[in-house]
Amino acid sequence: MNQTTRHKLFEPFTFAKGVALRNRVVMAPMTTWAGNADGTVSDEELAYYRSRVNGVGLVITGCAHVLPNGMGFTHEFAAFDDTFISSLRRLAEAAKSGGAPAVLQIFHAGNKAVPGLVPGGDVVSASAITTDAGPFSPAVTPRMLVHDVVLPHVTLLPAASPRMLLVTSLMSRWTACRRHVCVGSYMVPP
Ligand SMILES: Cc1cc2nc3c(=O)[nH]c(=O)nc-3n(C[C@H](O)[C@H](O)[C@H](O)COP(=O)(O)O)c2cc1C
Numbered sequence: 001m002n003q004t005t006r007h008k009l010f011e012p013f014t015f016a017k018g019v020a021l022r023n024r025v026v027m028a029p030m031t032t033w034a035g036n037a038d039g040t041v042s043d044e045e046l047a048y049y050r051s052r053v054n055g056v057g058l059v060i061t062g063c064a065h066v067l068p069n070g071m072g073f074t075h076e077f078a079a080f081d082d083t084f085i086s087s088l089r090r091l092a093e094a095a096k097s098g099g100a101p102a103v104l105q106i107f108h109a110g111n112k113a114v115p116g117l118v119p120g121g122d123v124v125s126a127s128a129i130t131t132d133a134g135p136f137s138p139a140v141t142p143r144m145l146v147h148d149v150v151l152p153h154v155t156l157l158p159a160a161s162p163r164m165l166l167v168t169s170l171m172s173r174w175t176a177c178r179r180h181v182c183v184g185s186y187m188v189p190p
Helices: 043-052 082-095 147-171
Strands: 058-065 102-107 174-176
Touching: 043 082, 058 082, 082 102
Parallel strands: 058 102, 102 174
Antiparallel strands: none
16 A cells, blocks of 8 residues: 555545444454353453554444343343343443444344353244254254244344433434344354
8 A cells, every 4th residue: 555545444434324433444343251140241341342442433342132042152241121221331431432433233142042041041043943063052953933922022122222222312322233133154043
């Protein structure tokens, strides 16, 4: 690259909905396995975000499960209940402490949920097909979600967004990720 040329990576970018980034460097979502046992964000994680968000244009947090049985990693922070709002508010403060907007990544681990971490070991997915063991979860035969069970899931997943938007209204520019599932390579739809 020509030393005198400003690389596009460092140019501002504005999303269609108006969220403006100062540059195009994005902190990728990275689960830390460091949340508290009760699903809240730990001080260790807050320090992790504060130390890494300076200079980037956008921050995407590690994934937060939107249903108790959507937990895919040990010590993963949660977003399935309003009791987590203060925890998520602390996360938002840390994620945005570098001056960039932040996205909370919400997800449901589906058949990659860890049986020992979900209530009753009740791992659910789109179909009852036995999985191969993965790096973070054993082989399981999940319970298939049928229409009347899927509906609450579909409504509950976006329900986490207003929870984030509540945080938004208090803090501004916290952007809720409305994707239903984590886009990481090791996640599949529930
Ligand atoms: C420790 C670790 C944790 C990760 N956690 C998540 C996550 O929570 N959500 C997600 O979508 N991707 C997650 N990823 C995937 C990364 O965001 C990224 O997409 C992946 O590492 C590919 O980028 P790379 O080729 O630069 O490593 C994680 C990756 C690592 C290494």
